[in-house]
Amino acid sequence: MSNKHLRQQETAHETAMGKAFLCERVVFRGKDLHQELSERDWFSLYLYSITGKFYTPEQMRMLNYIWVCTSYPDPSIWPNHVAELAGNVRSTPSLSLMSGLSISEASIYGRRPDRRAIDFLQRTRKALDAGEELSDLINAALKKYRVIYGYGRPLARLDERVLHLVKKARDLGFADGAHFTLALEIYHYLKKNKRLTINVAALAAAIGADFGMSPEEYQLYLTPCFIAGMVPCYLDGAAKPEGSVFPMRCESIQYSGPERRSW
Amino acid sequence: MSSKYGYRTKVWSEEPEADNPFAAHSALCYGYDVYGDILTKASWFEYLYLLFRGEKPNADQAQLLEKLAIALANPGPREASVRAAMNGGVGGCPHAASLMASLAVGAGQYGGGHEVYILMQLWRECGTDMEQWPARLPSPVSDTREDIWRPMEHAPGFDPNGESCPKPVRQVLEALAEIPCAITVRWLAQHRQELETIADAPLSLSGVAAAALHDLAMNEHAAVMLYLMLRLPGAAAHAIEQRDLGWKMFPFYGDHIKLTDDPGPFELPNAEELGL
Known part of the structure; x- marks a missing residue:
């Protein structure tokens, strides 16, 4: 090991990703932002920033729907709760939304399950294509990790998004994708043998996989997806009297630590 | 009226004021009266230790935590998490934004919080058994599932961009090792060069910090939280300084960026036609 990489980087920061030639032009992943990308909608630009690719209008509608169907303006949902508290204690809009976004990369919901869900579908698809049995793959995963991301759901028995997402995928012509059909096959197996349900993470991951996204690309695509649900919560918190939402009495702290003692 | 939405905790309890159930008359931390007892009798680092461990530290433990806090307080303005804070400060962002940026950048695997997290697991598993480290240092993460964290690219606690162990790291190692x-930390000081050979890199401050946090009986979660927090004072101080100095004194890297995929200039809209 040595500092050779630092010395190399010291001379110049070489990149193909982009540059702002201030007062002149901006290059965005090989295209002029103002001239070649100005007719794109922002969502299309965002996906291009991640993958370097443009998606078809139908694909865009599908990817957009995944964002839409996850936008729940309910402050009992943890990232929204944080945004609402932030608004209620009169933090700033950006700090409030970023505080909610920062806890969207969780282990029991959000980005870690999303990332593992797409990885499981991609690995399983490859293994099946290589001749392995689906039931063996599922049982091996359950034995090793006790969970398959995208199946089962904390807090709720059913995921109300599933029906809508499957219908949307059918309407737009994506329900026959190799990973989408696999996600449903896994669901049928788990429902029959393990009494597990499917949640939207498995189906959304299947769409990402069928659209050729890597797990990293898929996470980046999903990263802002909770934010539309957070904004109403922030606004609601900001509109209510300061410090008043979800009030908690001293006696509501359920203490189970050591008895009173002297320092 | 208690609420079904109350939080369960072993850390904190409160008794309400007689006239307001939402205001605390007294607050206890692991059974100690915070404002009636701890405030007047404990040091900041004794209280900090109590919060994370649930018990009062002895004098050596409080001293080790305090000395570690001094060592970590300011990584200096060349370090990525401090630079993140300065970028917030120079632009006049809310103060929290500078610290949030510093935390996010300082959370990483190169010298940051997640490196300490991984290393704490190694300390727990390998301890001071020198025979276990050659296998674990090059392959420190046993859960290889797809994750939000990338695979570790270097031995945690060692600097892949280093040439030799820098003097400040050795000074911290020596100073902390003197605390009973x-x-x-003493074992690390004794075996530093062997471990550096295995890691193919010199020891870094994150490596010393993880050893000290292990000596303080912090688990990996407490260790990372402390490591993240204890590096914030420097980030804050540098952010405030750059806010005062202003953007004209702050480096702007425009000329340093060399584009390798450039479509070249296009014709601009005619300014005269647009009345500009």
Whole structure:
């Protein structure tokens, strides 16, 4: 090991990703932002920033729907709760939304399950294509990790998004994708043998996989997806009297630590 | 009226004021009266230790935590998490934004919080058994599932961009090793060069910090939280300084960026036609 990489980087920061030639032009992943990308909608630009690719209008509608169907303006949902508290204690809009976004990369919901869900579908698809049995793959995963991301759901028995997402995928012509059909096959197996349900993470991951996204690309695509649900919560918190939402009495702290003692 | 939405905790309890159930008359931390007892009798680092461990530290443990806090307080303005804070400060962002940026950048695997997290697991598993480290240092993460964290690219606690162990790291190692409870730190000092050979890199401050936090009996979660927090003072100080100095004194890297995929200039809209 040595500092050779630092010395190399010291001379110049070489990149193909982009540059702002201030007062002149901006290059965005090989295209002029103002001239070649100005007719794109922002969502299309965002996906291009991640993958370097443009998606078809139908694909865009599908990817957009995944964002839409996850936008729940309910402050009992943890990232929204944080945004609402932030608004209620009169933090700033950006700090409030970023505080909610920062806890969207969780282990029991959000980005870690999303990332593992797409990885499981991609690995399983490859293994099946290589001749392995689906039931063996599922049982091996359950034995090793006790969970398959995208199946089962904390807090709720059913995921109300599933029906809508499957219908949307059918309407737009994506329900026959190799990973989408696999996600449903896994669901049928788990429902029959393990009494597990499917949640939207498995189906959304299947769409990402069928659209050729890597797990990293898929996470980046999903990263802002909770934010539309957070904004109403922030606004609601900001509109209510300061410090008043979800009030908690001293006696509501359920203490189970050591008895009173002297320092 | 208690609420079904109350939080369960072993850390904190409160008794309400007689006239307001939402205001605390007294607050206890692990059974100690915070404002009636701890405030007047404990040091900041004794209280900090109590919060994370649930018990009062002895004098050596409090000293080890305080000395570690001094060592970590300011990584200096060349370090990525401090630079993140300065970028917030120079632009006049809310103060929290500078610290949030510093935390996010300082959370990483190169010298940051997640490196300490991984290393704490190694300390727990390998301890001071030198025979276990050659297998674990090059392959420190046993859960290889797809994750939000990328695979570790270097031995945690060692600097892949280093040439030799820098003097400040050795000074911290030596100073902490003198504290009686710093058993792991002393072992690290004794075996530093062997471990550096295995890691193919010199020891870094994150490596010393993890050893000290292990000596303080912090688990990986407490260790990372402390490591993240204890590096914030420097980030804050540098952010405030750059806010005062202003953007004209702050480096702007425009000319340093060399584009390798450039479509070249296009014709601009005619300014005269647009009345500009």
